[in-house]
Amino acid sequence: YTQEFGGMSSSYDRALTIFSPDGHLFQVEYAMEAVNRGAATVGLMGSDVIVLAVERRAAPKLQDTRTVRKIVRLDQHISLAFAGLSADARVLIDQARVECQSYRLTVEDAPTVEFVARFVAGVQQQYTQRGGRRPFGVTAMLAGFDPDGTGRLFQTDPTGIYTLWRATAAGNSSKNLMEYLEKNYTDGLAEQEAVVLAVKTLLEVVESGVGHMEVCVMRAGQPAETLSDDALSAVIAEIEAAAAGGGDA
Numbered sequence: 617y618t619q620e621f622g623g624m625s626s627s628y629d630r631a632l633t634i635f636s637p638d639g640h641l642f643q644v645e646y647a648m649e650a651v652n653r654g655a656a657t658v659g660l661m662g663s664d665v666i667v668l669a670v671e672r673r674a675a676p677k678l679q680d681t682r683t684v685r686k687i688v689r690l691d692q693h694i695s696l697a698f699a700g701l702s703a704d705a706r707v708l709i710d711q712a713r714v715e716c717q718s719y720r721l722t723v724e725d726a727p728t729v730e731f732v733a734r735f736v737a738g739v740q741q742q743y744t745q746r747g748g749r750r751p752f753g754v755t756a757m758l759a760g761f762d763p764d765g766t767g768r769l770f771q772t773d774p775t776g777i778y779t780l781w782r783a784t785a786a787g788n789s790s791k792n793l794m795e796y797l798e799k800n801y802t803d804g805l806a807e808q809e810a811v812v813l814a815v816k817t818l819l820e821v822v823e824s825g826v827g828h829m830e831v832c833v834m835r836a837g838q839p840a841e842t843l844s845d846d847a848l849s850a851v852i853a854e855i856e857a858a859a860a861g862g863g864d865a
Contacts (some may be wrong), residue, residue: 633747644744650753654699655686656816659757659769660783662810665833666759666767668697669814671822687832691716694732694760695840699787701753713737728758733770733778741776755786761836789821796820813838815851
């Protein structure tokens, strides 16, 4: 890391709250590197759906994979996918869930996606400017539908920034994933088109097969649906058949 961020980093990377002379907070940049080494994660908007897709890495043979989830529900209408450290994400997820329930008790209405994204980003930002802590090594994608039915896809990162996206990627090989989305994403995708594009994007860096990815589809007014292995297999088969057909042509 010292070589990557310059020789002076050795003097300034020990304390979170000290800027280097060229304006870097090296501990925050190291947290971003932890995200870049995490599982590939993709989120994109369709015309009336939001799709989240995450790389599922190989688990030990005797481990129950149901306990390893990169896509979780925060509220009835909001889901979160993340790239980075799972333990850090768990802390953010628990705090976000409590905040959602507190909002419902106080306001007697469901929180908007932006409200929750702003809260998560605020927690992450607090951990970048106080001693005795370290930044969260997590980039989170928050997807859902506001009470008025408007779909939203927000992304937060270890710096505490939150931004609104139509399609985004994080984690392993995120640069390649973003380039693929920029070339192939269009507004107004139908549900099946959005699912296919999310899976095709992940397949740029992930091995083919249902055991290597998890896909969640969100629709307005309905609970989030995680695609079954059979449904995911059908999508992958469709993609492979189309690729084979294009190659033959």
